[in-house]
Amino acid sequence: MRLLLVEDDLVLQQQLFKQLTNENYSVDVADDGEIALYQGLEHDYDAAIIDLGLPKIDGSTVIKKLRSQDREYPILILTARDRWQDKVEGLDAGADDYLTKPFHVEELSARLNALIRRSAGKASTVINNGPFSLNTATAEVSVDQQTISLSSHEFKIFKYMMLHIGEVISKTTLTEHIYDQDFDLDSNVIEVFIRRLRKKLDADKSLNFIETLRGQGYRLIRFD
Template identity: 90%
Template sequence: MRLLLVEDDITLQQQLYRQLTELNYSVDVADNGEIALFQGLEHNYDAAVIDLGLPKIDGSTVIKKLREQHRVYPILILTARDSWQNKVEGLDAGADDYLTKPFHVEELIARLNALIRRSAGQASTVISNGPFSLNTATAEVMVNQQPVSLSAHEFKIFKYMMLHIGEVTSKTTLTEHIYDQDFDLDSNVIEVFIRRLRKKLDADNKLNFIETLRGQGYRLVRFE
């Protein structure tokens, strides 16, 4: 999952960056509203975390402009302002949820996971599809109720596909959602990860759960 993290307190920003990347999120950072708006319009994130008190352009304005340009990914606002008016202002601008500083990182991560699941139409922390299940809270992957160990990037790809079952996803889209903005989008590394997923999750090649659509990308088959 690829996140936009917008926080002008560099100490907090770097703390959150480290903890989120340790949990296999790909994270782009910004420390002012101007950069945040550019990045938010340039990339299709899975979610954004935006502080309201930003230099150059305040967080509420950034969110409003993103929504005006039809960026629909979930947005969680951070605020040191504890008045209900400030929270309402951020939500009215188009944010989906908020946290008041100081906060526990565990709560931020839980709220982010919930927002991403809801945006994909998934209410539960466990996403199931036939013999496959993926727990977004614990990062556990099961096939026929047996645990399977995936690498960080394999997990990111499988999680994205489980959140978009039945949809055709291009290699470029998968690359954008598992790597940061500096990665070479022309890389064929996605083919390697797809091949590994097929081998680990369907060793006997009986399920054929990932379809390749030539010139379009990949599709995770929906099982009844």
């Protein structure tokens, strides 16, 4: 999952960056509204965290402009302002939820996780698909109730596919959603991770749960 984190308090920004990367998110950062707007329009994020009190362009304006350009990924706003009018303004601009500073990073993680799940039509923290189960809160993956250990990038790919079961997902899309902005986007690496997922989650090749569509990408098979 790839996130945009917009926060001009560099201490808080680095604290959140560390927390979110530890939770297997790929995180792009911005410390003013101008950079945030550019990045928010340039990339297809899974979610954005945007502070309202930003230099150059305020957070509410950034959100309005993103929504006006059909960027529909979930947005969680952060605000040090305790007036209810400021929170309403952020929500009316197009944000999906808000947190008032100071806050516990665990609450931010939980709200962010819930927003991403809801945007993919998943209400529960546990996503099930036949013998496969993925817990978005604990980052645990199991097959037939047996826990399987995945690397960070393997987990990111499988989580994205579990949130988009039955959809054709290109190598480029997978690459953009698991790496941050500084990574050299070599989609051939995705083939390696897909191969590892097949080996770890379907060692005897009885499930054939990831379908390869030549020239298009991959599709996670939906199990009844």
